[in-house]
Amino acid sequence: DRNGNPVDYQTGPIIWGEPGTNGQHAFYQLIHQGTKLVPCDFIAPAISHNPLGDHHAKLLSNFFAQTEALAFGKSLETVEAEFAAQGKTPEQVKHVAPFKV
Template structure:
């Protein structure tokens, strides 16, 4: 069992010796990096899971040490705030051009909108600005016949993040460059 509540695990009939505990302050958006990540490690293999953790750690170090004008998380956050509050863009599209990332828009949506879905600041005061956009998206090829017409030729400002693999794991890897052209 993966739980923060040993009593509930025992009441359910599971020996707490078979329980992976994690702190009760670990929110859903951070659970990947806690014991909840066990299911991911089992699915992708521990070597790949360690690479995932190493990549996250490298970005954490970058965020903590890079100057603001070169700090990728800060720049992306500022662009998002700018589009949402100064240009009135209410949505942001996440468009991966890799079928292996087909669930990434939903994952990013959950993390971003859960974190920014607040109407008060950290002191409990109501805010008078937009706290975040509506995040949505699909893999590029799905979206091309569904909503790209609106993005390219419509009257709405829709900021988009196009994501493409640096190295394709798809047997038809040359198709990525064709799809992106």
């Protein structure tokens, strides 16, 4: 605290991340699948300063998909239906679905 005494609570945020898809299999996977709740702010620029065809639109699509998946996830029923539509057997669905919810 301000008097030099130890505290038993978190005293400040951790700020980290990566732009766009660079953090997908590192930070975002931790946020989606980790065991600790990680409060997040996702920030996306509306206008690109380096326009490269439809690159910015694709990155924004990924941004919205990541935030939607984190906010709402998928139910077991939805995942099972998606796997069944892909032609997976009931045994495969039963085995794999719990790892996607």
